[in-house]
Amino acid sequence: MKFYYRCTDCGTEYPGDQIRYLCAQCEQVAGEFQKGVLETVFDPEYLASLKTKPTVKSEDFLVYRLPNSAAYPVGNTPLIAPEKLRRQFGLPNLFLKNDGANPSGSLKDRASALVAAQALYHNEKTVVLASTGNAGSAMACAGAALGLKVILFVPATAPKAKLMQSVLYGATVIPIRGTYDDAFKLSIEYTQKFGGINRNTAYNPLTIEGKKTVSIEIFHQLGRNTPDVIFVPVGDGVIYAGVYKGFADLKAAGLIEKIPQIVGVQSTGSNAIARAFQTGKMLAIKKATTTADSIAVASPANGRMAIKFMRACQGWATEVSDAEISQAQVQLCKESGVFVEPAAAAAWAGFLKDRNKLDPSRKIVVLLTGLGFKDLAAVEKAIVIPKAVEPDLDAVN
Numbered sequence: 001m002k003f004y005y006r007c008t009d010c011g012t013e014y015p016g017d018q019i020r021y022l023c024a025q026c027e028q029v030a031g032e033f034q035k036g037v038l039e040t041v042f043d044p045e046y047l048a049s050l051k052t053k054p055t056v057k058s059e060d061f062l063v064y065r066l067p068n069s070a071a072y073p074v075g076n077t078p079l080i081a082p083e084k085l086r087r088q089f090g091l092p093n094l095f096l097k098n099d100g101a102n103p104s105g106s107l108k109d110r111a112s113a114l115v116a117a118q119a120l121y122h123n124e125k126t127v128v129l130a131s132t133g134n135a136g137s138a139m140a141c142a143g144a145a146l147g148l149k150v151i152l153f154v155p156a157t158a159p160k161a162k163l164m165q166s167v168l169y170g171a172t173v174i175p176i177r178g179t180y181d182d183a184f185k186l187s188i189e190y191t192q193k194f195g196g197i198n199r200n201t202a203y204n205p206l207t208i209e210g211k212k213t214v215s216i217e218i219f220h221q222l223g224r225n226t227p228d229v230i231f232v233p234v235g236d237g238v239i240y241a242g243v244y245k246g247f248a249d250l251k252a253a254g255l256i257e258k259i260p261q262i263v264g265v266q267s268t269g270s271n272a273i274a275r276a277f278q279t280g281k282m283l284a285i286k287k288a289t290t291t292a293d294s295i296a297v298a299s300p301a302n303g304r305m306a307i308k309f310m311r312a313c314q315g316w317a318t319e320v321s322d323a324e325i326s327q328a329q330v331q332l333c334k335e336s337g338v339f340v341e342p343a344a345a346a347a348w349a350g351f352l353k354d355r356n357k358l359d360p361s362r363k364i365v366v367l368l369t370g371l372g373f374k375d376l377a378a379v380e381k382a383i384v385i386p387k388a389v390e391p392d393l394d395a396v397n
């Protein structure tokens with residue numbers, strides 16, 4: 001399919017038949033959000049042709065054909081209509097998109113599937129990346145299913161379950177005594193020296209592109225319709241941009257009229273994008289401190305694009321505390337039966353914070369991006385496992 005890459009900062013265009021990373025024209029300024037993230041632009045005639053197609057699938061919007069989906073079934077995650085929560089909040093059109101139901105347990109599988117497709121198309125056998133956890137386990141899972149070698153640089157402090165997943169899937173896992181930024185830099189040096197495709201988030205533009213399938217699925221699950229508002233947890237801003245891009249492509253194809261308002265939810269301890277949205281200054285924060293490890297980002301790799309899209313869809317940024325995230329995580333479990341990791345619970349906490357702003361007739365989707373089992377340590381403080389008793393009824397009563 002015909003497509004090209006365009007720099008979201010300076011507009012430089014690059015051909016789609018090459019593997020491209022950041023824009024070569026954009027210089028980075030220390031302390032500011034990264035510049036030069038590329039977006040994927042389709043041939044407008046191709047997009048327009050989708051309007052009259054009897055059935056439009058997510059794959060129709062992707063730049064590479066996804067690898068064997070029977071061997072590696074990514075996406076088609078449930079859109080839950082949470083009965084108790086709907087009643088509790090008087091919101092009959094509230095939905096939870098449970099992307100923890102992906103093969104490795106997070107939305108990151110969508111991006112890994114597209115990068116795997118890119119690797120197979122270009123006959124590359126190795127994918128290299130740095131990750132705080134989920135992107136790594138997602139890529140390792142794709143590699144295991146599709147026969148790609150995965151080399152993963154990860155801060156040694158990443159949650160154990162995410163590291164264990166990556167090792168179990170057979171990736172070469174290299175824990176770094178340092179930060180995610182150190183791992184990021186090292187992974188790029190490694191790719192430059194030894195080859196392979198680099199899948200770092202936002203650095204490889206297909207990480208944004210792959211995530212947009214979640215929006216196209218929501219469109220189908222709502223009967224070829226869009227929600228009015230979507231709550232999305234935000235760290236680097238790649239998921240946010242992917243969600244926007246999915247609806248933007250549907251709009252460009254003439255299949256929807258309006259892009260929903262997308263709310264970016266951050267932790268108060270990791271609020272670089274929320275701050276930049278308020279101040280207009282694209283500045284990294286000194287240190288990200290939140291228990292929601294997947295959204296702990298001081299210098300967001302896709303902050304500029306996320307903010308541009310936030311303005312374009314009349315969305316907004318909401319901040320929640322770690323305590324609110326923890327309460328939201330427990331509430332979601334108890335009231336809807338969905339167990340998510342803290343980063344995903346942040347989206348629910350953001351909804352709780354903003355719900356009074358929302359017209360009750362609106363269609364609201366809360367995007368739950370990862371499974372709770374990925375970080376059991378995070379819930380240990382919030383619950384008490386009852387003490388064991390003797391196996392007789394007197395002890396139970």
Ligand SMILES: Cc1ncc(COP(=O)(O)O)c(C=O)c1O
Nearest residue numbers: 134235236237238239294369370
């Ligand atoms: C479960 C989960 N939720 C949310 C995010 C935040 O996504 P982004 O960094 O693209 O903003 C991540 C990223 O790692 C994640 O793994």
